[in-house]
Amino acid sequence: MTQATRRARVERWGSTIVAGLVTLPVAGCGEASSIPCDNPQPVVIDGVDTGFETCDDGGWTHRPAAVECAITAPRPDFQCSAALGCQTDDDCADTPFGHCVNDDFGDGCFCASGCATDADCSAGFICICGGVTGSCVRSSCTDDASCGDALLCASYVTDPGCGGLAFQCQSPDDECASDADCGESAQCSSDGTKKLCRPIDCAIGRPFVVDGEERLADAETREDWAATDLQPRLEGLDRDTRAKLAAYWTDIGRMEHASIAAFARFALQLLSLGAPPELVSRTQSAMVDETRHARFAFALASAYAGEALGPGALAMDRALSDASLESVLATVITEGCVGETVAAMEAKEALERVEDPALRFVLREITRDESEHAVLAWRSVAWLLEAHGPRAAAVVRESLGALRASLACGPVPAASAEDERLLARGYVGASVRAELRRHAIDRVIAPALEAMLDGDPAPTSVDGGRRTLV
Structure with missing residues (x-):
């Protein structure tokens, strides 16, 4: 492709x-x-x-x-x-x-x-x-x-x-x-x-960002985090490919596991800012979704690795150190409007290529859920803009500037034949991921933020068709 x-x-x-x-x-x-x-x-x-x-x-x-x-x-x-x-x-x-x-x-x-x-x-x-x-x-x-x-x-x-x-x-x-x-x-x-x-990688799902850096738990040997009824096809895979897929899905599991913490923190932040119940309820549901995604990913990783894998402890120090409006809004743009929107597109891209029933099931679930999580982020930004006016708008403008600065980096290298081959196994390589992220920021995320600053409603969909507004 x-x-x-x-x-x-x-x-x-x-x-x-x-x-x-x-x-x-x-x-x-x-x-x-x-x-x-x-x-x-x-x-x-x-x-x-x-x-x-x-x-x-x-x-x-x-x-x-x-x-x-x-x-x-x-x-x-x-x-x-x-x-x-x-x-x-x-x-x-x-x-x-x-x-x-x-x-x-x-x-x-x-x-x-x-x-x-x-x-x-x-x-x-x-x-x-x-x-x-x-x-x-x-x-x-x-x-x-x-x-x-x-x-x-x-x-x-x-x-x-x-x-x-x-x-x-x-x-x-x-x-x-x-x-x-x-x-x-x-x-x-x-x-x-x-x-x-x-x-070189980009987090799938909502990253857990503390002090400007993504935080993940280490992987370890354990059986309780792997969904027991999920088995990908292993025939025709050599040892090196299985190892690469195991490492990939382990990283996805760690990212999805960290997303649970990101949503848990976001629920507390929403409560501290007096958010409406719909946003709090959707955030709680998203935590359940990310737990399921993590179990899917660790099940796939365990199958490819031939041993049970799961997440270790996730450090929480300084995770709640700043609950100001500015910090919460900047974080929801980074973690949600960018992270979740791109995650939905990554999963959709892989779903277009895979044939393995187990992988298709997982990617279909992730595509649907991450799209909903992205909409939650956009609605949260819309509410913060409505509730806090110019103060929130200033944060959105600065986030837009940072996103555009990231696009100033040189051209994304073309995906290799190996990247395209592994994409059929659900593996979204670094070049494909960077390409999707760059075009998502360029064509979806930045325009949506600009439209919201101009008073347009929040997107209700980031998948299929043109960007849809409430």
Whole structure:
């Protein structure tokens, strides 16, 4: 199956509006930091120093100083190339640093927000320059000086294989400086305190995010987490393929297991914010769904591995440390609007290819449930926007900026013949997963968030046909 075929499928699932990109050059698209910065080169856009430098020939980026971004909006000569959406920057005057963005696929235009300085972003974000305006991205440091001890405020990828630009201070314990230190199957990321190589992958289901990092339990030998009535076909599989499938479904099980915790936390957060009973009830049901998904995945993993597998203990420290509106809303966008929407599309993609009855049953269940979980996330965002107005809208705009920055990373590599072969066994490889995620953000998630900021209702479906609104 080609990338074009998958792209067309995502577009059937999604909307017609594409997100604009922040064009900070290659640096930051999956790189992290360690002393020193070799061959530093200032990032200059249209003759203006952005305050950033690239290191190791563009391998990663750090921020010597915070500077004000050059803002070129409103542009007197800009005209949308299509009839849909905004036509000029003046149509976006009600949006902070608003400017009209052309859809790269020619479907229309929409109003995008931005920033000029860090003060235009919420706490925990900095403004990176590029394009018509800057864009707010997550950062635990403001510049190199804020890190002290000759350390740098440096970029890393938040989700290896999926993108996601963020910054944090270097640590003497950093295990990598850039992707070049990690080999072909990993990227230099962060565990919240230090840089380290993490496998290229994207979580299926709702990730359990603590301090900006996904948290999973280790797998261990145990029998109680595997559904006992599920047996995939094993004939024709060599030892290496079985091992690869066992590892894959073990990881899926760990991710689904972590999703239980994510929904448990979300239920508490909803209660703390005074949410309506429908959202709380749907969240409780989602916990049951994810428990079932985890048992399915560990049953498949156990069958392929030839031994009983299940999850160990899942660390909960700091999981409830921040229950502010800003934190809850940013998390539900990351975990739900992105994580669950992409998970539904991944499961649907695999379901299109597999013939094994056991795998088809599991993928059909996951596709249906994850689609419902995504709708729950979208409805939660809609309620928070309605209940908290401009305060919530600011968080949504910053999340949009971070999503667009993640799209600025280079092109997704084409799926290999091995990826396509394993897809028929339900295995969604890193390149296929990254491709689906990128197109989902581009064609479904960012447009839906933009529409909600404009007052449109939340999506009621992320699967089949065009994006449907309440």
